[in-house]
Every structure is written in structure tokens, then in C-alpha cells.
Amino acid sequence: MAAGVHYATVSRALRGDPRISGATQARVRAAAERKGYVGGPAFGALSARRAPAAGTVAVERIALVCNRATAQGFRRYTHYRSIELGVRRRAEELGYECETLFIDRGAHDSRSLLGHLRKRGVRGLVFGTLEADRRAVELPWDEFSVVAIDSGEMLPAFTFVSVDQFHYTQLAFRRLRELGYQRIGLVVEREGEEATGDLHRAALLLAQAEIPEAERVPAVFVSRRYSSPEIAAAIAPWLRQERVEAVISNRVQVREFSGAAAGATLCMHAPMPGLAGVWVSFAEVGRRAVSLLTNLMQTGQCGVPAAPTWTYVAGTWRDGASAPRRTAVLDEARWLEAGGRRRNR
Amino acid sequence: MSVCRRQGRAGHGVTMREVGQIAGGFHHATVSKALRNDPSISESTRGVIQRTARKLGYRRDPLLDALIRHRLEKTERRAPRVIALIGEAATRSELEASPGGAALWCGAVAAAQRLGHQIEYFPHGVGQMTARRLDAVLYARGIRGVILGPLAADGPRPTLSWERLSAVKIEGGHLEAPRCTVAPALLRGVKDAFGRLWREGRRRIGLAIRVDSDVLRRAQLKAGFLFAQQACDAAETVPVLEVGGRDAVEVIQQWLRRHRPEVVLAESAVWRTIAAAAGQTRRRSPEWIGIGPAEAMCGRPGLVLEYERLGATAAEQVIGLMQTFQRDAEQETTTTYIAVTWRDGAPSRA
DSSP: OTTOSOHHHHHHHHTTOTTSOHHHHHHHHHHHHHHTOOOOHHHHHHHHHHSOOTTOOOOOEEEEEESSOGGGTGGGOHHHHHHHHHHHHHHHHTTOEEEEEEBSTTSBOHHHHHHHHHHHTEEEEEEEOOOTTSOOOOOOGGGOEEEEESOTTTSOSOEEEEEOHHHHHHHHHHHHHHTTOOSEEEEEESTTTTTTTSHHHHHHHHHHTTSOGGGOOOOEEEOTTOOHHHHHHHHHHHHHHTTOSEEEESSTTGGGTOTTSEEEEEEEOSOOTTOEEEEOOHHHHHHHHHHHHHHHHHTTOOSSOSSOEEEEEOOEEEOOTTSOOHHHHHHHHHHHHTTTOOOOO | OOOOOOTTOTTOOOOHHHHHHHHHSOOHHHHHHHHTTOTTSOHHHHHHHHHHHHHHTOOOOHHHHHHHHHHHHHSOOSSOEEEEEEESSSSHHHHHHSTTHHHHHHHHHHHHHHTTEEEEEEEOSTTSOOHHHHHHHHHHHTOOEEEEOOOOTTSOOOOOOTTTOEEEEESOTTOOOSSEEEEEOHHHHHHHHHHHHHHTTOOSEEEEEETTHHHHTTTHHHHHHHHHHTTSOGGGOOOOEEEOSTTHHHHHHHHHHHHOOSEEEEEGGGHHHHHHHHHTOOSOOOEEEEEEEGGGSTTOOEEEEOHHHHHHHHHHHHHHHHHTTOOGGGOOOEEEEEOOEEEOOOOOBO
16 A cells, blocks of 8 residues: 555554544545545444444435425425425435435535534435525535436436426327317426426427417417416416417426316326326336436446436326317307307207 | 344344244245245245235345345356347347447446446347247246347337346337336427537427337337427428338438538438438439437447447446346336437548
């Protein structure tokens, strides 16, 4: 060894054992750095468990980190609950211990989070999801293996997992065409669309390329902060001018602003009776995030990857009363026009 | 990979041996397999053992998993685990001669080796092994991991026993199974390439793809292109050229005459046809920008699809699935996209 000491000393020095003097520790560290020595963190932990420390058991820990604390309504959102469920289940299956941590007012900031993670020996993080206009997080990323669920605006380009927006937008569009709708409009939240690669709009343009130009409706943006009535007010002129027959949106409350048009959500993640749209499993997104994370951890990959990957979980269409087969809608309209007298057919 | 925890150590929960005993006298190797959902154990036995394990609070030990993985990576095995790479080429050397094939193979082999596995090539397609025969061979050889290489849209579709296999396909948008896909992030790539050309002041930018590109690549190229085109005036918009069929040359010439593209992003698979068509016109040819594997670029600028990384990622994913005991039939449909890179080159005229 370049530092001219026994390898046992090296081992102790690198672990910061107090039996080794500060000067030697520094010398060994410098030599290790020069030589490019990298300790396998898993094996560090493995040898730690062999040490006869009474009553302590080393476990591999991962954490799910979100920036909306319980006090701010974390568990009121079904997609968060699903992600948490998926993450925890998969972690348990693979034998990891998992805790949910919050970066938020009244919870952690970056510094206290780092302290907590170091103290608990957490090496793997799933961010899921970090909302754009809430507290940000900044950690020495090289210490952690990281997988991000969405959170595109809030984090460097980590291994990314999300629902398949490109696929579900096309799926919904094509299904609504099959159901007889011609003028299909997309309402999408402006924030995040760019960070996630404009997938909704790219998919819309692709699906529209297959239909006559006269039937193409341009997408409309709304703010994430808008409530349903605010969206309804914002898009009313668009609905009218474009004569929209069916609205698709990544908001689940699409029925509250689609007006007279049919409505289908792109992102159904909890049972919603009567709502048509694409069912996406955030639990599966969470599971997939943990699978990817443990893969990174077991192969010792930390920090921001040189070349990122994006993994998308596909959804499946579900019919619902909010977007019935078109003939029925027309029949009803005709029936109303005729003064409510049902015609014999 | 049957590993039991030593019994009687403080703080370490239940062992596989205990689970086996309590579930009704099963050997710990059976327990290990049952907990991994191995189909060689009957479904009812798997059920009993899994329920018992759950009841007793059995937990996998990630540190031991990491150790096993580490040992797999570091120690040489007399009989390494084999993953099948399935492709259309009749032989491995034919695969390596195809565009991107050599890189794909190298990437997959290197990644597999790093993780203690070996890749073996199996041909499937016209005049090759039928799916049934292939399936029987995989079964007899005890191969549980499969990578499906890029397959043609009109070729036979391999129907293997997906309930038994951990599997990943590369591209292959026309196939239902395997459900996990690894593909180049072409949507992002084309959008960025278009933006780059646009900022350089280039106008009348076109896209030329193979007719089956939309099916194989999930229309990633077209979607990215249509999105980027929104920046153009209607007068500058060039429609997508799809190359294929018997009258391809005529279609290309007509497209060139009518839309006069200044620069065209073109999949490497259509270059030869385009070159033949463009050679016959007297019009000044547009500049061609490539989309394809590095060795097919011939010094052109363009989007380089890194087949080595595709192969490596596919191998890593399959091994990940195998090691966490996930078979294809139980998977949700997922796609993993890998970044494509822009490369400057000496611009050339086709």
C-alpha cells in the first residue's frame, strides 16, 4: 500500500476508527483516493453485521422522500399512498427496511435530512414525487443511489420512473375515436410538461396525424395551481370555439371542467366510479423504482448517472359513463331536442 | 442460489429451514425455490410455503443477496448461468455483421460477464428454429433469462413460455411479450436534433423513416419530429417521408421535388434507397443527417444509437429480473429509454 501501513490499518483508517491517529487516517485516505480505491458499501455493511456488537443488527435501509409532509396532506393524495405502498411492499419483499421521509415545512430541510440519512445508514433513496413549487432538496449525491419518480423539475437527471404519458395519451385518444368522438381536446398542466419531455403533446400530435386536419383540436394548458372551477372558466372559450366533443386530461377531476363534452382522465389511480380513462398503477411505479434502486445499490452505482435512463409503466383503458359510446350521447341530445319524447326506433 | 441464514443468531428472523419445517417438512432448497416462485415447485406447495413464510415474518436478507451477487461477479464458475439472446440472424457472426449487431452483442456480453452470467446466441426466424423448438431448447438447457434482439415487424413472433422466463426485448414495439422493453430515447433525440438544426438557422427540415419504423419504434421518431415542427410556419413544414415498398424511389423523388427539404434526418436503414433515388435527380440534394448505430454513420453528423448500451442495459435488466425472481408473465408493461447522443461529423451529400 502506498501509505506504507498494514492493510488492517488501512481498513480501520478508512472507517475512521479512533485507534488510528488523525494524521495516519488522512495519509491513508489520500493514498486511497490517489489509487482510486472504492469500498463496496454493501460489504462494509456486511462486515459490520459480523462485528460482535451486542443487540445491533445491520440492515439495508432505503427511504422514500417526498416534499409534502403528512401535515400538508401527504396521505390525502391517493397517488402518494399508492407509491408508498408499492415502495414499501417491494422493499419488504427484497428484505430492505424502508422509511418515508419528508422535506417540508415542519419536517426536514436538506441539512437535517442528510444528518438523518447518515445517522441511519440509508444508502438508497426513492424520490416520489417532488412537487415543483414546494421545498427543494440538495444532498451530496455521490453518497447515495437514487431513483426519481417524476420530480423532473426538482432533481438532476437520476434514473427516472413514471407512468407512460406518451402511451396513455395515444391510448385514450384512439379509444375515444373508437367510441365515436371526433373532436378530442387535451387539457394538460403546464408545469411539468416540459420537464417530462412534452410527452402528452407529442403523443397528441402523433395521434392527430392520423385523422383529418379539420378534426384536430389544439391542446390547452392550465396551471397546476388551478382548481377545477378555475380550469372550467379558463377552458370554456376553447371548448366552445373548438367544438370539443371529448376532453382528455391528466387531471382526475376532468368531469368537473369538461362541461357538456365527454371527459376521460389519463391518470386514474384510484377507483372512480363512472369515470372513463386510463388506469395507471402508481404502486407499480413505486415497485419498479425500488427494483431499479436495489439494482443500483447492489452494483454500487451512486450519484448522478453519466447517461440517464427513463422507465415508463404502461396503463390500461377503462370505459366509463363519463365517456359513453357516442351514438348514445347523440341519441340523448336528439331526444332532448325533440322535447323529451322518446322516439320509437 | 439457496442461502440459509445461520440459526439462532440474535435479531435475525426466521430461517428457510424453519419455514420448511413448519410448512410441513419441506427441504430448505424447496423453500428457497418456492419463495422465488420457481415453477419447478408445484403451485400448491409454493402457496403453502409462501403463506407460512409470510405468517412467520420471513424476510430476505439484502446483504446476503448483495454478497451472492458479489461472489457471482468475482468468482469464476464452472457452469455460469446462461442468458439467451434471440435474434433473426442465422448465426452469431451474422448478427455481429448487421448494423449495431456487434455493439449490441459486446454490450450484452460485457454486462452479463460483469454480473456473473454468460450470453449465448439463439436464432429465430424464417428458416430458423421454430418458437416451439426454441422454447424446448431453453427449457432443456435450464435457461431462465431471455433477451429478444431487434426483430423485423413482418417476421415470425416468438411465443415462448413467458410464465417461466425473465425477459427483456430490445425495441420490438410490435410484440406483446416480453413486457419489458429497452429502447433508444428517439423522441427526445429527434426533438433535440431538430432544435439544434433550427437554432443553426436551418429551415425545411425533413424526416425520412422506414415504413415499419412506427411499429418497431413506437412512433418515437415521428412524434418527436411532429412536436419539434410546431416551431415552423406552415409553409416550412415538410411531411414525414416513409420509405418502403416497390415504388420507394419514385416516392422519394416526388417528395424531394415537392417539398425541397434543406436538411433531412434519415434512419440509416433507408439511406441506400434514398441515395439511389437522389442520384437520379438533377436537383441539389439536401444535407443528410443520420439516425443509426455509430458504425453506420459513415462520418455523417447525427443521432447515434448506442447499441452497446442497449445490449448492456437489456442484460442488466434481465439479470435484475432473474435475481429478484420476476417472470415475464407477472410483469406490468414497461419501457426503459436510453439517451441517444448527437455527434457532429463531416456533413456529406448523399
